[in-house]
Amino acid sequence: MNALQFIETSIEDGIGYIFLNRPKQLNALNRKMVREIVTSMEAFDLDPQVKVILLTGNGKAFSAGADIDEMANDNPINLELTNQFADWDRISLVKKPVIGAVKSFVFGGGFELALSCDFLIAASDTQFSFPEVTLGVMPGAGGTQRLTKLVGKMKALEWILSAERINAKTALQYGFINKIVAPELLMEESVDFARKIAKQPPLAVRLIKESVNKAVDLSLYEGMQFERKNFYILFASEDQKEGMKAFIEKRKPKFTGG
Amino acid sequence: MYETITYRVENGVAWLTLNRPDKLNAFTSQMNKEIQKAIKTSAGSDEVRAIIITGEGRAFCSGQDLSDLDDSMNLGQLLRENYGPMMQQIASCEKPIIAAVNGVAAGAGFSLALACDFRLVSEKASFINAFVNIGLIPDSGNLYYLSRIVGHAKALELSLLGEKVTASEAKHIGIATKVISVEAWDEELKAFAENLANKPTKAIGLIKRYLEASYHLSLEEYLKEEAEGQRIAGLTMDYAEGVAAFTEKRKAQFIGK
Structure with missing residues (x-):
């Protein structure tokens, strides 16, 4: 810099x-x-x-x-x-x-x-x-x-x-x-x-910010489609696996950002 | 620097004296602005830890100078432009303000005294909510403060009847913090103000801030704000000194920070 x-x-x-x-x-x-x-x-x-x-x-x-x-x-x-x-x-x-x-x-x-x-x-x-x-x-x-x-x-x-x-x-x-x-x-x-x-798990934070910002400009229909795609993408993350596993095991999740 | 008031600082106390004695210290637009400026200066000065507002001569303040009224301005504008900003400045000042009511406090002069945190009242002073006597409503925050100090019924009584309230009556209904004899006036005033100026000034400011906030919040909201306030107080040097002095069984020396 x-x-x-x-x-x-x-x-x-x-x-x-x-x-x-x-x-x-x-x-x-x-x-x-x-x-x-x-x-x-x-x-x-x-x-x-x-x-x-x-x-x-x-x-x-x-x-x-x-x-x-x-x-x-x-x-x-x-x-x-x-x-x-x-x-x-x-x-x-x-x-x-x-x-x-x-x-x-x-x-x-x-x-x-x-x-x-x-x-x-x-x-x-x-x-x-x-x-x-x-x-x-x-x-x-x-x-x-x-x-x-x-x-x-x-x-x-x-x-x-x-x-x-x-x-x-x-x-x-x-x-x-x-x-x-x-x-x-x-x-x-x-x-x-x-x-x-x-x-918070950074990938989820990132895609939530992106989706909410889309709501400002897109039609509801397009926004919903966009949201859905971001939702799907998060299922490729390690933090999704950890988050849901921790929930089922009744413990606190350890997010890695992956 | 000032023409309608005098301003000096001594032993941590700012003395703001309304100085139009031949007009019983009646307000002009210039005086509104000079009071506002002096309060702002006091609030921003590290040296000042208490403020006294008093009047030169035989009156505290007789309210608006009717001969100073600007024909181009209606009364709503007069309040919005001259009195409102002055009252806001007083309300936002986090240092303790004492009205030293040396003589009559009438109309907006009464309002000015009510906006202060304490009213030290000379035995020869009096208050009069004179507005109704000329067909007006009490202004400059008068009803707002008066009803909180004396309650709804008494506030209405004083405002609707527009009669004189003596110093001892003022003490009885809670307007006067203390009534002081003419002989003891100077000495007691000074002692009261300087005692305040040696207290933990930041904590005093926070107490004023959160007491006022309490009137506008639910209990739940207030308890959250109170926690913020105590967090701030807990960060002051005076808190550290207060605790140390307590533990060491000595008198605390507060610096106001």
Whole structure:
């Protein structure tokens, strides 16, 4: 992996950690930073030591949005040629579960990064917002799509058009975060949750994530067919044999990941 | 830095004094914002471990300055833009806040006192939920706090009749933590605040947080939150000090972290 300038990564106990690391800028995302996040996720995805990825921010906030200075002078042609959002598409291709541990400001691109995660655990002081409209633009890294798929058109349109701040309680109520925890315990609780997922048989975890994500885009019929195929595939795994054998023998299974 | 209030920190206590004595410390939009800012500053300062809000001159606070009302704003906007954010700032402050009610606390001035954690009341002070007397409803969190402090029936009585409540009556119905004589005022105020400032500040903040949370949760949810709260308290240096002092049979020296 190339030297990382804007994030920090580490691996411990099956968890691949990514820390956004521009705390003075409240972890504002620039293009190189997004590239580093995506590249690190892909490396973790291929690393057998890593079972689950945990993404969070150093300092006060998760991420206050995109680096506005970087894009103030952009034009449509250079945006098309830079094709920066292609990096964001790669996040969706990561097969291992990605847990986001968010706090304080989760704005704009930071909100889109959070919505790219598979689970979100939020400190009680978290505020989400899409302020793009106040700058004369709009979300460009999935905001209008991912939020709408999660909460429906009515609330998504209201929030993206008003730039209103959404607190953690409202976020939980609308189902786009999994859990609220005290700010002091965000990492402890998130790591605890990550460990639980990391203990599950990895092949099953992988195919479950893939199947659930299919439900977002496919028709029910196609989704059911897809689910069925993944179900069948798991019967080729050692963990299926171990899991069912342990159940019959009334003991705890020992999963190997095979 | 401040024009309508004064702000100083001494021995761990932030003294926030409403400073428009000739107007009985009535609120202007500038004063709303300055109180909000001073509370935010106190909350973020390691040096501050207790906050006192009091009034300069003979009144604590007489409520909204009617001459400061902006004609372009309706009363709903006034609350949303000026009072709401100030009350939110006070509610989210995890340090103990004492209202030192030196004189009359009327209207939103009463609300301000109710939002604090303690009300130390001068024997010459009084409270009046004056809103109804001009055809308005108690605002700035008044009914929310008042009913919790004195109960539904008494809250209604004070709000519907709009009559003056003396210091001793305030003590009797649970509004006043303590009534203090004019002679002992300065000394007792200081002693009360400095005693609070030497307690385990983080634990105090957590107690405030989870007591408030209890009003919005089922018992099952609350017990889960409580476990989180105790986990956080158990990680503080003050907890370690508290246990050590207990074992060593000495007085604990808390640092607030």
